Structures are given as structure tokens and as C-alpha cells.
Amino acid sequence: MSCRSRPERWLRILLLAGGVLVAPAAWAAPRVILPFVADTWREFSLSARRPMVVVFSTTDCTHCPAVIDNLAATIRASHSSLRLVVVVMDGAGQEQALRGDSHYRKANALYAFDGDALALRFRVNPDWRGVTPYVALIPVVGATHFYAGAPPRDSLQALLRIPSGH
Amino acid sequence: MRALIAGLVLAWTTALAAHEGHGGEDPKAGAKAGAHAKAGLSIGAAVAPDGLLWLVGLNSDGGLFVQSSKDLGATWNARQLLDIGRDKVAADGENRPKIAFGPNHSVVISYTQPLAKPYTGEIRMLSSDDSGMSFHAPVTVHRDRQVITHRFESLAFDRSGVLHTIWIDKRDQVAADLHESARSNKNGYAGAAIYRNESRDGGRSFGPDIKVADHSCECCRIALAATPAGGIAALWRHVFAPNIRDHAFAVLGEEPKAPVRASFDEWKLDACPHHGPGLAVSQRGGYHAIWFGDKAGRAAVRYGRLAGDGQPQGEAQELPDPRAEHADVASAGRQVAIAWRSYDGTRTHLRAWVSADDGEQFVQRELASSNEENDHPRMIATPERILVVWRTAKDIHVLPISP
Numbered sequence: 001m002s003c004r005s006r007p008e009r010w011l012r013i014l015l016l017a018g019g020v021l022v023a024p025a026a027w028a029a030p031r032v033i034l035p036f037v038a039d040t041w042r043e044f045s046l047s048a049r050r051p052m053v054v055v056f057s058t059t060d061c062t063h064c065p066a067v068i069d070n071l072a073a074t075i076r077a078s079h080s081s082l083r084l085v086v087v088v089m090d091g092a093g094q095e096q097a098l099r100g101d102s103h104y105r106k107a108n109a110l111y112a113f114d115g116d117a118l119a120l121r122f123r124v125n126p127d128w129r130g131v132t133p134y135v136a137l138i139p140v141v142g143a144t145h146f147y148a149g150a151p152p153r154d155s156l157q158a159l160l161r162i163p164s165g166h
Numbered sequence: 167m168r169a170l171i172a173g174l175v176l177a178w179t180t181a182l183a184a185h186e187g188h189g190g191e192d193p194k195a196g197a198k199a200g201a202h203a204k205a206g207l208s209i210g211a212a213v214a215p216d217g218l219l220w221l222v223g224l225n226s227d228g229g230l231f232v233q234s235s236k237d238l239g240a241t242w243n244a245r246q247l248l249d250i251g252r253d254k255v256a257a258d259g260e261n262r263p264k265i266a267f268g269p270n271h272s273v274v275i276s277y278t279q280p281l282a283k284p285y286t287g288e289i290r291m292l293s294s295d296d297s298g299m300s301f302h303a304p305v306t307v308h309r310d311r312q313v314i315t316h317r318f319e320s321l322a323f324d325r326s327g328v329l330h331t332i333w334i335d336k337r338d339q340v341a342a343d344l345h346e347s348a349r350s351n352k353n354g355y356a357g358a359a360i361y362r363n364e365s366r367d368g369g370r371s372f373g374p375d376i377k378v379a380d381h382s383c384e385c386c387r388i389a390l391a392a393t394p395a396g397g398i399a400a401l402w403r404h405v406f407a408p409n410i411r412d413h414a415f416a417v418l419g420e421e422p423k424a425p426v427r428a429s430f431d432e433w434k435l436d437a438c439p440h441h442g443p444g445l446a447v448s449q450r451g452g453y454h455a456i457w458f459g460d461k462a463g464r465a466a467v468r469y470g471r472l473a474g475d476g477q478p479q480g481e482a483q484e485l486p487d488p489r490a491e492h493a494d495v496a497s498a499g500r501q502v503a504i505a506w507r508s509y510d511g512t513r514t515h516l517r518a519w520v521s522a523d524d525g526e527q528f529v530q531r532e533l534a535s536s537n538e539e540n541d542h543p544r545m546i547a548t549p550e551r552i553l554v555v556w557r558t559a560k561d562i563h564v565l566p567i568s569p
Binding site: 058059060061062063064090092093097101115116117118119122126127129130131132133134148149150 | 204258259261280282284285315317358384385435436437438439440441458460465489491509511514538539540
């Protein structure tokens with residue numbers, strides 16, 4: 001399990017909060033692959049000021065690109081402030097490849113697991129056995145919903161209708 | 167304090183710009199924030215004809231090594247680093263290097279080499295004809311050399327000494343996509359395909375690529391087991407129309423026109439389970455099988471019996487652990503053992519279900535636990551015993567299982 005210094009932890013919280021405060025003027029590719037560590041999932045929930053869709057992927061997940069593409073297209077078409085975050089579970093050390101992947105470029109933020117994948121998975125959802133894409137719909141208020149594969153259209157539309165900051 | 171806040175704000179502004187894409191292009195930016203790269207823990211293990219336990223895996227630098235033990239893991243010989251040139255080796259979970267022993271002192275080691283294009287790979291093999299003292303340079307196993315998926319290989323020698331290699335292959339999906347694109351047909355080819363070949367010289371050369379089945383799942387390991395007749399049987403996750411990810415069975419070389427459906431969880435899923443099955447021969451005929459699946463909304467690892475042709479026999483049973491994952495099964499005579507790992511939020515437990523009567527009754531055993539990062543358990547059966555080999559970040563656990 002990774003241990004982080006307090007300033008680094010606060011920096012990541014500020015990063016996350018900043019991502020919420022500054023609405024993207026245009027769809028912009030993430031240029032930094034952030035480490036998804038033990039506290040990252042909790043920070044997603046605590047600091048979210050606008051709803052998020054988090055897609056957990058792997059580099060050999062052949063279903064993931066289409067799900068990411070469809071989510072990105074739906075979010076863009078809705079002009080929503082919904083954030084699309086992609087977490088590549090086996091992406092550590094593959095920053096160049098991840099940045100070059102056109103699917104990941106559609107995310108607002110890109111993370112890679114940094115630590116014991118089993119423990120990180122458990123933090124997200126103890127019932128998750130590693131299926132990818134694993135999609136979490138995180139509203140600002142209310143429970144997070146998890147889906148193996150593409151989320152149902154109704155669930156995504158419901159999240160898209162929630163105004164930011166609500 | 168002011169300096170700290172100012173520093174944080176500056177760092178936040180800079181990082182935010184990069185994070186949300188408003189900063190300048192900095193191709194090295196990821197190196198500062200990126201997750202720490204590490205070599206995969208996944209190993210292959212097998213017992214040699216002389217009784218030595220061998221394993222193959224990656225060291226912390228990503229180098230492929232073999233190591234052997236004459237006392238079932240109490241002590242280990244020095245690691246032997248293998249020369250694989252510039253190859254990279256997938257060693258993460260379902261994708262792992264493998265080792266197998268054949269006749270005439272032959273040893274083979276296989277691995278998947280990921281290629282530069284995403285979701286692609288080729289299967290490579292090292293062979294030895296001096297009991298593993300030295301290895302020939304790696305060769306590509308399959309004749310198809312497209313930069314596409316050739317991954318998740320499994321391999322085994324049959325009783326006559328023929329080496330069988332079987333893998334997941336996307337050549338048919340690629341061909342179907344091209345064909346459909348030309349015809350503006352968007353129906354798509356579900357999943358990948360299972361291909362295999364044979365080597366009659368211990369992995370030095372290979373026969374033609376032979377299709378076993380269309381429409382396999384794309385991301386799960388393939389289980390192999392010796393048949394009573396000395397052949398090799400395979401069990402893999404399949405995509406039954408339209409999107410049911412249950413399991414299919416075939417005896418290599420005797421493949422029926424359509425694969426035999428071996429499980430009926432009816433798991434409709436357009437995603438990658440990353441969770442392949444296990445298979446072992448039953449003394450009273452047929453096979454013991456384990457697999458992960460979601461049946462009527464209940465995700466579990468299940469145990470079932472298969473007839474000699476792969477048809478399910480009776481109801482499948484859930485393992486007695488709702489957090490069980492990546493189980494494996496092995497048999498030796500009437501002994502049957504199923505081992506799995508289970509994470510409780512703090513530690514990973516290695517557990518087993520053990521039977522002395524060919525799977526009629528099972529008792530549960532706690533084998534080990536660890537708070538370290540760890541691999542899936544690997545089971546090995548010899549005529550005398552069943553072993554489970556479990557690699558954690560700092561240790562290799564070798565645990566004999568007896569009823």
C-alpha cells in the first residue's frame with residue numbers, strides 16, 4: 001500500500017477540487033496520469049462538486065474503448081458538467097502508451113492504479129471481482145451506482161440531469 | 167505556513183492546468199505524477215520428471231527467470247535469468263508465463279509479449295532439450311503474424327509427447343470487421359476465437375494454426391487438463407449468443423463442430439471478466455471444473471462436474487466463500503482440491519476446498535494469509551500429491567494439500 005506525505009495528499013485533494021471548480025472550456029485531454037492510491041476513491045466522493053463517471057479499465061480490456069467513447073459522446077452531447085474519469089488498473093509505468101491512446105484522451109482525468117490492485121479494488125467496491133469496464137456513477141448527493149460494462153442509459157441520463165453543485 | 171500555502175497554490179495551478187488540459191504540452195509531465203511501475207507477480211509452476219518444482223516469473227526488474235526447488239519450496243536454487251532479447255512479458259493475473267516438461271528432457275516456457283498497438287500480443291516460447299540447463303532463443307508460436315490479439319496461451323504435453331499450445335486469437339474478428347466494413351454491415355464478430363497448434367519436437371517447431379472455436383471471451387485464461395486417454399481437454403469462457411459468457415469445452419484434436427457448453431450461469435455481459443476457469447480429470451470419469459460467473463444476479467466461483475464430453479453433470483455448487491476469486495482445481499487419484507484467494511479488506515486469505523472421495527464431499531481449509539500484494543494461486547498435481555503455489559510480494563508459498 002502506498003504511503004503519501006501530507007502535502008502531496010493535500011495537493012491531490014486540491015487537484016481534485018480544482019477539477020470540479022473549473023469547468024472545462026473545451027474537451028481537453030489529460031496530460032498527466034495521476035496515481036490512484038488508497039485514498040483516491042474516498043477523495044472522489046468527498047470532493048465532488050459535480051457528478052462523475054469513473055470507468056475502471058485495463059490495457060487488455062477490449063470492451064473498454066467503446067464504453068469510454070460512448071460515455072464521452074453522451075456527456076459532450078448533453079453539455080453537462082459531468083466529469084469523465086478513467087482509471088487504468090494496469091497502467092502504471094505505461095504513461096506514454098496511455099497518453100497516446102485516443103480513447104483515454106476523451107477523459108477529463110486519467111489515473112493508473114498505484115499499489116495493490118486487490119486492495120484498491122476493495123476500496124472502490126468489495127463486491128467488485130475485477131470485471132472491466134467497471135463503471136461508477138457518482139452523483140454529488142446520493143449513492144454511487146456500479147455497473148459491469150456500459151451503464152444503463154436511464155441511469156446515465158439521470159446523472160446528466162443533475163445540475164452541478166446540487 | 168504562507169510559503170507552504172503559496173507553494174501549494176502554485177503547484178495546484180500548474181498541476182491543474184496540466185490535469186485538465188489547459189497547460190502547455192509536456193510529454194514528460196506524466197513521469198512526475200505517474201503511478202509506480204512494477205513487474206507483475208504472476209508465475210507459472212510445474213513439477214519436473216525428476217521431482218524438482220520449477221517456477222517461472224518476473225523479477226523486480228522485469229526479467230524472466232526460472233527457479234527450482236528439490237524440497238517443495240523449503241529452499242530454492244538460485245534464479246536463472248533467461249535471455250529473451252528485447253521481449254516484454256505479460257505477467258499480470260490471467261496473463262502469466264508458463265512452464266511444462268515433456269519427454270526426452272524437453273522443457274518449454276511460454277509467455278505473451280504485448281505489442282506496441284493496444285490489445286495486441288504474440289505468444290513466444292523458449293525451449294530446452296537438456297532439462298532446463300539451457301534454453302534456445304524464443305520463437306513465436308503461431309503462424310499468423312498480424313499485430314492483433316494472440317494472448318492468454320496455455321500449454322501442455324499429451325501422453326505421447328506432443329506439445330499442445332492453445333490461445334485466444336482475434337484474426338477472425340479482424341477479418342469479419344474488414345468484411346463488414348466493406349459491406350457497411352455493423353453486426354460485428356462477438357468475442358475472439360480459440361486457436362491451437364502442435365509441436366512434435368518439444369517446442370522447436372510448430373504445426374499449422376488450427377481453429378478450435380469462434381466466439382471465445384477475449385480476456386480470460388484457458389484451462390487444460392489431461393484426458394483419461396492421454397489427450398488434452400480445454401475449458402474456456404465463451405460468448406454464447408447473443409452475449410452470454412458461459413464456458414465451453416473441447417478435447418483438442420477432437421473438436422466438435424460447435425463447442426460443448428459446460429456451464430449455464432447465463433451471465434449476459436458485454437465486458438471482460440478477467441477470470442478464467444479451472445479443469446481437472448475425475449477418477450470416475452469426466453472432469454471437475456471451477457469458474458467464476460454471475461448467475462441470476464449472484465456472482466460467485468462455482469464448482470461443477472462435467473461428463474467426458476464436457477456436458478455439465480448435476481447442479482453447480484458455489485464455493486463457501488462469497489469473496490472467493492481466481493480459483494484453480496487439481497486432482498490426484500481420488501483427491502480433489504480447489505484453491506482460491508479471498509480478500510477481507512486487510513489481508514488476502516488462501517483457502518482450499520479438499521475432497522478425498524473424488525468430489526463427493528469437500529472440507530474447507532485455511533492455507534495461508536498475507537497482507538502483501540499477491541498472485542492468483544496455481545495448482546499442481548503429481549501422481550502422489552496436490553500442491554498449491556502462491557506468490558506474494560516477498561515470498562513463494564508452496565503448500566501440499568491432502569484430504
